[in-house]
Amino acid sequence: xxxxxxxxxxxxxxxxxxxxxxxxxxxxxxxxxxxxxxxxxxxxxxxxxxxxxxxxxxxxxxxxxxxxxxxxxxxxxxxxxxxxxxxxxxxxxxxxxxxxxxxxxxxxxxxxxxxxxxxxxxxxxxxxxxxxxxxxxxxxxxxxxxxxxxxxxxxxxxxxxxxxxxxxxxxxxxxxxxxxxxxxxxxxxxx
Numbered sequence: 001x002x003x004x005x006x007x008x009x010x011x012x013x014x015x016x017x018x019x020x021x022x023x024x025x026x027x028x029x030x031x032x033x034x035x036x037x038x039x040x041x042x043x044x045x046x047x048x049x050x051x052x053x054x055x056x057x058x059x060x061x062x063x064x065x066x067x068x069x070x071x072x073x074x075x076x077x078x079x080x081x082x083x084x085x086x087x088x089x090x091x092x093x094x095x096x097x098x099x100x101x102x103x104x105x106x107x108x109x110x111x112x113x114x115x116x117x118x119x120x121x122x123x124x125x126x127x128x129x130x131x132x133x134x135x136x137x138x139x140x141x142x143x144x145x146x147x148x149x150x151x152x153x154x155x156x157x158x159x160x161x162x163x164x165x166x167x168x169x170x171x172x173x174x175x176x177x178x179x180x181x182x183x184x185x186x187x188x189x190x191x
Contacts, residue, residue, distance in 0.1 A: 004029075008071040015063050023063075026071070027056055034079050041083045051082040067148055118176075125175035129168055136164035137172075 003011065003025040014022035031052060038048035055078045059066070068074045095115065126134055132154075139145040139153065140161075147165075151158045 012068055012071060015059075016066075018063065023056075023060055026059075030072070030075050031056070034075055037076065038079050038083055042086065047086055051079060051086060055079060055082060121176055122172075125172050128171060128175065133164045133168050136161055137168035140165050 003014075003021050006014075006022075006025070008026070008029075011022045011026050015026065034052045034055065035048055038051045039045055042048050042051075055075065058078075059075075126137070129137060135154065136150055136156075139150045140147070145153065147158050147161045150156070150161045154161070156164075
């Protein structure tokens with residue numbers, strides 16, 4: 001059987017049945033494009049390669065429980081959020097290094113103040129959200145729950161969860177627009 005000719009939907013069904021050839025075909029079909037996207041966003045080949053590899057490892061490990069309707073969208077969204085997480089981790093690492101002995105106190109104090117201001121602004125924006133929307137946003141962005149997990153946890157439809165996330169992101173973008181002007185990459189997480 002020529003797996004290259006099969007649709008993503010058929011390959012996903014075979015993947016759920018632990019078919020390694022189906023997995024290999026999906027990997028070959030999407031790896032280069034996902035890597036190119038991650039590389040473009042990060043400007044770091046090693047980090048981009050690691051992100052894409054981790055996404056495919058996760059796809060294989062969670063193959064039996066994943067409910068994926070559109071694989072291409074799922075994979076590119078996964079890259080987007082992995083890139084965001086990587087950038088966040090790098091920023092935290094940089095701030096931590098600046099706070100190490102022997103670094104400039106002015107820079108570390110300024111960064112600390114900026115992070116505290118951002119945290120305060122996020123908390124204020126969250127307080128403006130309706131309770132259910134706030135809970136969905138918190139589970140999605142801070143607890144890293146998937147839409148499906150949130151829907152199950154809160155007894156909502158997946159469409160309702162997506163609606164709440166969209167509404168919360170709109171408000172967060174407006175509320176945190178001053179930080180966008182400063183060019184703080186942490187706000188990428190809100191897109």
